[in-house]
Amino acid sequence: MLALAxxxxxxxxRLEIALEVQEGEVLALLGPSGSGKSTLLKLVAGLLQPDAGSVRFGGLDLTSLPPERRKVGFLFQDYALFPHLTVAENIAFGLLEARWPKAAREERVKELLARMELTPHAGKRPQELSGGEQQRVALARALAPKPRLLLLDEPLGALDLRLREELLLFLRRTLREEGVTALLVTHDQEEAFLLAHRVALLREGRIVQVGRPEEVYAHPKDPWAARFLGHKNLLSPEESQALGLPPKAHLLPPKALSLGGPLEGVVEERLFFGPRVGLWVRLGGVRLYLEAQEGPREGERVGLHLDAFQVVTLEG
Structure with a gap:
């Protein structure tokens, strides 16, 4: 277990964090730029020293150890591959440093080349590879020495949208197969939700909320968390009261609002996304958003159903 304080x-x-990551768990640190995500990762890696507190893993205190003695794998956003080494040599680099026997080293490199679908590229230099291939080489190199702890700093941030979508599931599968404890830094909620067992929301150096992705998304703690996670229907106490709810801050999650019901609204804006349609609807003086497979045109009146049992009360 990784224990941070x-x-x-x-x-x-100022960063002040207390957090635990269970063995074999992937935990995502999710927050906006400047929230302290990368700083926390550097504290775990030993690239920064804390002003106070400790970093413990597997019962050992790592706080005073230099990075090379922590046996932690690190996957950087820019990959940091060695341009003068081949793909196979890049993957083997950490094994040479750890003085693995030659036969074991060659077997591990061969295994990772196959797993990362890089066998045909073993003799190439990094600059001969695509961005996605470079990312897989960097991941293989980080995993090669079988670290008990893997740190990932915006691992897909340098890729274009198509490659990111392609490699998200590849990275997820690889982390599960290796069974490595991992700490992932990202500002992208989709990346965090797909890769992690649990998500920790960070804001200004503090943890706002920790939980399974489904729990955090469905029940954000406060308006900031709800807004950061992409929810659109955040109601002030006055707006809540206008919709017949108690005069408190509320969130209407997607499943709380649907077409077809006794409430009458007017479509103010219609957004076509291809497989779905987004609708901004005015209801009782409140502007609300919902999505459907297909929907009415702008200016049309629509019936709406508001499920009060799905409404989430927010703190603050």
């Missing part, structure tokens, strides 16, 4: 201060910013 650390504090680190910079001019104008």
């Amino acid at each position: 650390v504090r680190k201060a910079f001019p104008g910013f």
Whole structure:
């Protein structure tokens, strides 16, 4: 288990985090730029020292150990591959450093080349590869020494949208197969939800909420968390009251609002996304968003159903 209880201060910013990651678990640190995600990762890796607190893994205190003695794998956003080495040599680099026997080293490299679908590229240099192939080489190199802990800093951030979608599931499958404990930093909720067993929301150096992706998305703690996770129907106490709800801040998750019902609204804006349609509807003076397979045109009146049992009360 990875156990963090650390504090680190910079001019104008203070990080204070207490967090546990179970063995074999992938935990995503999800937050906007400047929230402290990468700082926390560097504290775990030993690239920064905390002002106070400790970093413990598997019962060992890593706090005072230099990075090379922590036996932690690190996957950087820019991959940091060695341009003068081949794909196979890049993957083997950590094994040479760890003084693996030659036969075991060659077997592990062969295994990872096959798993990452890189066997035909074993003799190539990184600059001869596509972005997606480079990402797989970097992942293979990080996993090669079989680290008990893997740190991933925006691992898909340098890829275009098509490659990101293609490699998300590949990375998810690889992490599950390796069974490695992993700490993932990302600002992308889809990436966090698909890759992680649990998600920790960070804001200004503090943890706002931790839980399974489904729980965090369906029940955000406060308006900031709901907005950051992409929810659109955030109601002020006054708007809640206008819809017949108690005068508190509420979230209407997607399943709380649907077409067809006794409430009458007017479509103000219709957005066509191909497989679905987004509708901004005015209901009782409140502007609400919902999606459907197909929908009415702008200006049309529509019947709406509001399921009060699905409404989430927010803190603050």
